[in-house]
Amino acid sequence: MRPPAFWDGPPNHPAALALAPAAALYGRMTAARMDRPGRPGPCPVLCLGNFTLGGAGKTPAALALAGILRGLGRAPAFLSRGYGGRLPGPVLVDPARHGFADVGDEPLLLARLAPAVVARDRAAGAGLCAASGADAVVMDDGLQNPGLAKDLALAVVDAGSGVGNGRTFPAGPLRAPLARQWRHVAGLILVGSGEPGERVAAEAEARGLPVHRAVLEPEGAGLAGRRVLAFAGIGRPRKFFATLSACGAEIAAARPFPDHHAYGAGDLAALTAEADRLGADLVTTEKDAVRLPAGFGARILPVRLRFADPEAIRAQVAAALAR
Incomplete structure (x- = not known):
């Protein structure tokens, strides 16, 4: 879905006020669901989740967390719901035979690094992770899912958007009231910079929770000075477009699509025709690339998450493993 503009506006926007009764019901149901105890996993379960609907950088954070686990001598595996895929699982992703229509786009990216x-059914999925040789599970999303107990849960927040208008869906982007979600996380990963995210970070610190600051670093060699038509079907396409500009690319046009589009x-014919008309290269994200047919002529801009203080998050992960 494409988030409505009023989600990033003031909390007293007429649309948000009109939807407040539905939001109150949705928020109560989700919060009660989060409070249910989960089944213990066969090995430590580390969850990266969102307070809100939409993208915040969970997948790059999951890849970075798996790297930390490997540095601690662990053999991690990723666990995902496989949003947008048709297979209910549990299934071990095989990029050679599974496409995004089978398992979703994010698992295909994760499978490049680890199983x-x-x-x-997250508990069943954790069992398959362990059966595949993992001794730690990195759960990509699932903060609000009570099926599996988490040994460490971290909320990933995009600093540019924070928690939007602070209201619960459908009046805003929150999956449950923020006050009810804090009790389920042990820390915050704040991606990028921006006042909305700093307000969430201040609340985390006031609650005694660590804030791990991070940035998404593009690996965009060769894009500086290039004229591009950028397109993205991710949670926050504008963030990708801004990253391209920071790489020095000249954005002739930017075309956002809904997340997981x-x-x-x-679509492809229109993008190709427009790029030809503008004399521009097509450029997209790694996540979009797995949803494109083989051979489609688009360049890819990979990004990697880098922590400002890698030792701090490494210490928190190690402490969770020790427990």
């Missing part, structure tokens, strides 16, 4: 399991022949 990735897709499962709507399945590109059809019409």
Whole structure:
């Protein structure tokens, strides 16, 4: 879905006020669900989740967390619901035979680094992770899912958007009231910079929770000075467009699509025709690339998450493993 503009506006926006009764019901149901105890995993479970709907950088954070686990001598596996995929799982992702229509786009990216399991039943998925040789599970999303107990849960927040208008869906982007979600996390990963995120970080620190600051670093060699048509179907396409500009690319046009968008022949033909008309290269994200047909002529801008204080998050992860 494409988030409505009023989610980033003031909390007293007329649309937000009109939807407040529905939001109160949704928020109570989700918060009560989060409070249910989960089944213990076969090995430590580390969850990276969102307070809100939409992208915050969870997948790059999951990849970085797996790197930390490997540095601690662990053999991690990823666990994902496989949003947008048709397979309920549990299934071990095989990029050679699974496509995004089978398992979703994010698991295909994760499987490049370590075993990735897709499962709507998270406890069953954790069992398959362990059966595949993992001794630690990195759960990509699932903060609000009570099916599996978490040994460490960290909320990933995009600093540029924070928690939007602070209201619960559908009046705002929160999945449950923020006050009810804090009790389920042990820390915050703040990605990028911006006043909205700093307000969330201040609340985390007031609650005694660590804030791990991080940035997404593009690996965009060769894009400086290039004229590009940028397109992205991710949670916050504008963030990708800003990253491209920071790489020195000249953005001739920017085309946002809904998160997890399945590109059809019409989309691809329109993008190609516009790029030809503008004399621009097509550029997209790694996450979008797995939803494109093989051979489609788009350049890819990979990004990697870097922690400002890697030792601090390494210490928190190690302490969770020790418990």
